[in-house]
Amino acid sequence: MQTDQLSLTFAALADPTRRSILTRLAEGEATVNELAEPFAVSLPAISRHLKVLERAGLIVRSREAQWRPARMQADPFDDAVDWMQSRKQTWEARMDRLDAHLRRKGETDE
Amino acid sequence: MSDSPPVAGDREVLITRIFEAPREQVFKAWTDPDELAAWYGPEHMDAPRERIRIDLRVGGRWELTMVARDGGAGEFSIGYTIVELVEPELIVMRSDLMPEMGMHEPTVVRVEFHDHGDKTRMTLSDGPYAAGAHHAEAGYNAAFDKLAAVIAG
Numbered sequence: 535m536q537t538d539q540l541s542l543t544f545a546a547l548a549d550p551t552r553r554s555i556l557t558r559l560a561e562g563e564a565t566v567n568e569l570a571e572p573f574a575v576s577l578p579a580i581s582r583h584l585k586v587l588e589r590a591g592l593i594v595r596s597r598e599a600q601w602r603p604a605r606m607q608a609d610p611f612d613d614a615v616d617w618m619q620s621r622k623q624t625w626e627a628r629m630d631r632l633d634a635h636l637r638r639k640g641e642t643d644e
Numbered sequence: 645m646s647d648s649p650p651v652a653g654d655r656e657v658l659i660t661r662i663f664e665a666p667r668e669q670v671f672k673a674w675t676d677p678d679e680l681a682a683w684y685g686p687e688h689m690d691a692p693r694e695r696i697r698i699d700l701r702v703g704g705r706w707e708l709t710m711v712a713r714d715g716g717a718g719e720f721s722i723g724y725t726i727v728e729l730v731e732p733e734l735i736v737m738r739s740d741l742m743p744e745m746g747m748h749e750p751t752v753v754r755v756e757f758h759d760h761g762d763k764t765r766m767t768l769s770d771g772p773y774a775a776g777a778h779h780a781e782a783g784y785n786a787a788f789d790k791l792a793a794v795i796a797g
């Protein structure tokens with residue numbers, strides 16, 4: 535999975551509404567109307583969210599059916615999970631910052 | 645970089661670091677909001693002091709929100725409950741469940757601080773992270789607190 539695709543995936547996931555939509559779609563396909571139900575947002579807003587998710591490859595939408603139900607696409611999802619399992623990198627980067635912080639602090643105190 | 649060992653298995657992150665600071669100070673970096681605000685947020689993100697809440701006791705809360713710098717989009721809150729605490733040696737925290745986001749199982753961050761005089765050896769474990777496809781949802785959501793860095797980058 536390319537970094538650019540990951541960026542798209544993660545950018546798509548940055549929004550809580552979109553995460554909730556995905557959680558719903560993990561249970562099975564749904565139409566825009568069904569997806570909009572739990573949210574206090576308009577149908578066009580939900581459609582925009584779906585476009586972002588579609589572009590990120592996280593969902594696919596049927597071209598045939600009138601209501602174009604959306605369903606989850608597993609591949610980028612799994613890739614993201616795999617990638618996320620190396621949370622180690624993030625922790626390492628975080629520890630680099632902690633190290634820098636402690637060094638700064640040490641200099642100030644001396 | 646570091647000589648930390650690789651990820652143990654595929655469910656848990658393990659990190660060991662030596663810091664050039666006494667143990668009390670490293671412990672404080674994790675548990676004093678003023679300190680935490682100075683380093684926790686990833687590049688291009690801040691962890692504002694006023695949105696950090698730490699109640700340093702077993703059962704107490706450890707919470708912060710990462711906010712995109714320069715008015716960028718997105719913020720992400722993480723929350724833990726402290727389950728073990730030995731000042732200044734050990735802190736163990738259990739992540740919040742976010743069932744509405746598909747995170748049905750907690751992860752545990754365990755940080756040990758070993759005294760080496762003017763240095764501190766810190767070990768950190770974080771997990772378990774789901775590996776199987778049927779756990780994808782949980783793994784996905786468990787990772788959200790790290791997404792911020794990618795988004796901001």
